[in-house]
Amino acid sequence: MLLETGLDHVLARAESENRAALIAYIPAGFPSHEGCKKVIAAFAAGGVDAIEIGFPYSDPVMDGPTIQAAAVQSLSQGTGAKEVFESLKCATDLGVPAVVMTYWNPIERYGVENFAESIAANGGSGVITPDLTVEESSAWITATDRWKINRIYVVAPSTSDTRLPYVTKSCGGFIYAASLMGVTGTRSSVSSSAADLVARIRTTTDTPVSVGLGVSTREQARSVAAYADGVIVGSAFINVLLEASDEESGLKAVRELAEQLAIGVREGR
Amino acid sequence: MTTQVEKIIGHFGPYGGRFVPEALIGALEELEQAHISASTDPAFIAELDHLHRTYTGRPSIITEAPRFAEHAGGARILLKREDLNHTGSHKINNVLGQALLTKRMGKKRIIAETGAGQHGVASATAAALMGLECVVYMGEEDTKRQALNVARMKLLGAQVVPVTSGSRTLKDAINEAMRDWVTNVESTHYLLGTVAGPHPFPTMVRDFHRIIGVEARAQVLELTGKLPDAVLACVGGGSNAIGIFHPFIDDVSVALIGLEAGGDGVMSGRHAATISGGTPGVLHGTRSYVLQDENGQTVESHSISAGLDYPGVGPEHAFLHDIGRAQYRAITDAEAMHAFALLCKTEGIIPAIETAHALAGAKQVGQEMGPSATLLINLSGRGDKDVSTAAEYFGIKL
Numbered sequence: 305m306l307l308e309t310g311l312d313h314v315l316a317r318a319e320s321e322n323r324a325a326l327i328a329y330i331p332a333g334f335p336s337h338e339g340c341k342k343v344i345a346a347f348a349a350g351g352v353d354a355i356e357i358g359f360p361y362s363d364p365v366m367d368g369p370t371i372q373a374a375a376v377q378s379l380s381q382g383t384g385a386k387e388v389f390e391s392l393k394c395a396t397d398l399g400v401p402a403v404v405m406t407y408w409n410p411i412e413r414y415g416v417e418n419f420a421e422s423i424a425a426n427g428g429s430g431v432i433t434p435d436l437t438v439e440e441s442s443a444w445i446t447a448t449d450r451w452k453i454n455r456i457y458v459v460a461p462s463t464s465d466t467r468l469p470y471v472t473k474s475c476g477g478f479i480y481a482a483s484l485m486g487v488t489g490t491r492s493s494v495s496s497s498a499a500d501l502v503a504r505i506r507t508t509t510d511t512p513v514s515v516g517l518g519v520s521t522r523e524q525a526r527s528v529a530a531y532a533d534g535v536i537v538g539s540a541f542i543n544v545l546l547e548a549s550d551e552e553s554g555l556k557a558v559r560e561l562a563e564q565l566a567i568g569v570r571e572g573r
Numbered sequence: 574m575t576t577q578v579e580k581i582i583g584h585f586g587p588y589g590g591r592f593v594p595e596a597l598i599g600a601l602e603e604l605e606q607a608h609i610s611a612s613t614d615p616a617f618i619a620e621l622d623h624l625h626r627t628y629t630g631r632p633s634i635i636t637e638a639p640r641f642a643e644h645a646g647g648a649r650i651l652l653k654r655e656d657l658n659h660t661g662s663h664k665i666n667n668v669l670g671q672a673l674l675t676k677r678m679g680k681k682r683i684i685a686e687t688g689a690g691q692h693g694v695a696s697a698t699a700a701a702l703m704g705l706e707c708v709v710y711m712g713e714e715d716t717k718r719q720a721l722n723v724a725r726m727k728l729l730g731a732q733v734v735p736v737t738s739g740s741r742t743l744k745d746a747i748n749e750a751m752r753d754w755v756t757n758v759e760s761t762h763y764l765l766g767t768v769a770g771p772h773p774f775p776t777m778v779r780d781f782h783r784i785i786g787v788e789a790r791a792q793v794l795e796l797t798g799k800l801p802d803a804v805l806a807c808v809g810g811g812s813n814a815i816g817i818f819h820p821f822i823d824d825v826s827v828a829l830i831g832l833e834a835g836g837d838g839v840m841s842g843r844h845a846a847t848i849s850g851g852t853p854g855v856l857h858g859t860r861s862y863v864l865q866d867e868n869g870q871t872v873e874s875h876s877i878s879a880g881l882d883y884p885g886v887g888p889e890h891a892f893l894h895d896i897g898r899a900q901y902r903a904i905t906d907a908e909a910m911h912a913f914a915l916l917c918k919t920e921g922i923i924p925a926i927e928t929a930h931a932l933a934g935a936k937q938v939g940q941e942m943g944p945s946a947t948l949l950i951n952l953s954g955r956g957d958k959d960v961s962t963a964a965e966y967f968g969i970k971l
Binding site: 361362363364365366368372376379384385408409410411412413414434435436437439440457458459460461462463464467471482485486487 | 590591592593594595596597598599600738739744745748751752755756757758759854855856857858860863865867868869870871
């Protein structure tokens with residue numbers, strides 16, 4: 305496999321250490337623009353391997369109440385593309401590979417070619433597009449190939465065996481496997497459908513597979529790390545920030561959760 | 574002219590398509606296949622036709638409106654009476670079709686979004702008729718504006734979920750319905766109420782509403798001996814409009830005019846006139862015109878009419894606009910309410926406030942085209958649900 309981006313390299317390194325990578329999500333502008341940069345630093349200090357910067361969107365149909373609340377808070381402070389790219393650069397400047405996760409319309413509005421260029425210009429490794437289908441991707445494939453960034457699609461337990469290779473062959477970096485049928489948010493247990501989906505994905509591609517949706521604890525990270533190359537955690541970090549009494553304690557809680565999850569992804573195999 | 578041809582399946586020029594989580598692709602493909610196979614299945618066609626004749630009350634009649642016409646430049650005004658359908662609007666046409674498809678796919682639960690409540694009531698009705706579980710998502714703001722329809726849905730056995738996120742109107746009701754669908758897609762059909770959303774919804778919902786235009790075209794020909802000069806309909810998502818426009822698309826002499834909700838005026842920024850005041854973008858699974866800001870965030874729409882209060886529009890309308898086959902105009906709240914009162918007092922028909930936008934358009938177009946013109950207007954819904962809004966607007970004490 306050709307390793308081109310920081311994300312490719314960090315996943316390969318985790319593989320060489322016989323463990324899963326820990327991938328953490330935070331929306332740009334949450335809890336504030338400056339606060340987001342501090343969260344990114346806490347991720348880095350806590351041992352996160354790669355960071356997803358969310359581009360908050362007004363109509364997030366794949367997100368549950370936690371990330372919706374974070375998006376509302378972020379958008380109310382005027383977060384836009386500029387803040388997203390600044391947060392991306394903040395992560396990559398710390399040496400942590402980072403990608404942007406965004407619904408499609410903000411990309412289309414910014415300009416497909418320009419968006420891919422700005423990702424690359426800010427050191428980003430790629431973009432996760434949860435509502436972009438491969439069928440609608442022709443301009444995006446051209447742009448991401450030109451700027452050598454990873455195109456990451458999300459596949460679901462309902463994705464059929466016939467369709468799966470069609471999606472996975474278009475992915476780079478990793479394939480985002482949604483652990484269950486549903487929206488983002490913490491769950492008391494990780495769905496058993498995740499392991500089945502990862503196994504099905506592996507029959508179609510050698511690209512690493514990361515699992516997201518519902519992972520929030522060290523124990524869950526451990527169980528997912530047993531079969532996945534990456535473990536994605538989002539809502540759990542937002543919850544500790546929302547529940548914190550002040551910024552300092554929130555950042556401390558983020559770092560501690562990251563440290564626990566980083567242990568979890570090393571205990572899985 | 575073959576403007577309706579979809580060059581790539583599910584696309585109308587650059588519009589339409591599928592912008593959805595991968596989790597929904599299987600369900601959309603299943604629905605597309607069910608729609609294709611049903612539309613050529615004589616048994617399905619006969620069953621839907623039977624329901625329309627014995628339950629909906631089709632064909633709906635044409636009513637001439639001479640006293641209203643005096644205020645519309647003396648043009649001949651013909652009203653297609655979708656308000657007389659069971660449940661009081663055109664929405665039942667699509668709902669019965671999709672409910673039959675739901676059974677065909679072996680699903681037992683339907684979910685629906687609603688703005689004014691018309692689609693929610695129609696969905697609850699079809700669910701009761703066919704023994705399906707029904708959950709309707711409705712913006713909390715709209716549950717207040719349309720309390721009567723909330724009660725109707727509950728009487729019909731549906732669960733109504735008030736949506737408290739975002740603008741608390743139709744846009745957010747759709748978001749919540751899509752979240753439900755992503756989670757429960759195996760057991761559940763999302764009975765989308767307009768010609769928006771991912772393919773196959775814009776095509777399928779249009780096909781179920783084409784009956785409006787097919788009937789009206791024949792009725793106008795029989796009554797007047799010629800085609801109308803213009804066909805007018807209100808446009809929110811655009812389902813009643815595409816239903817009456819579509820059979821006339823190849824009749825190039827017939828002007829197709831969609832009336833959008835201009836709210837306080839397009840220049841005010843407080844409106845729901847998506848084509849008149851929006852830009853191309855992606856919302857709720859389809860590419861079309863969208864009310865959005867420079868970052869691609871959806872801008873909240875405003876209209877006195879809950880059913881038109883939506884910042885998107887069906888992709889086929891976007892295409893018909895771009896190629897110049899249909900024109901779209903914005904009607905302000907004040908213009909719509911004036912036309913609402915006018916139809917009440919001149920013809921004894923209380924229209925839905927949504928429909929009043931089309932009537933206000935007919936006044937304008939009649940004055941432009943003059944007494945020799947014949948205008949066909951889709952009277953898409955009745956106004957019972959709007960009585961309290963109208964009473965408040967006109968200062969009538971309840």
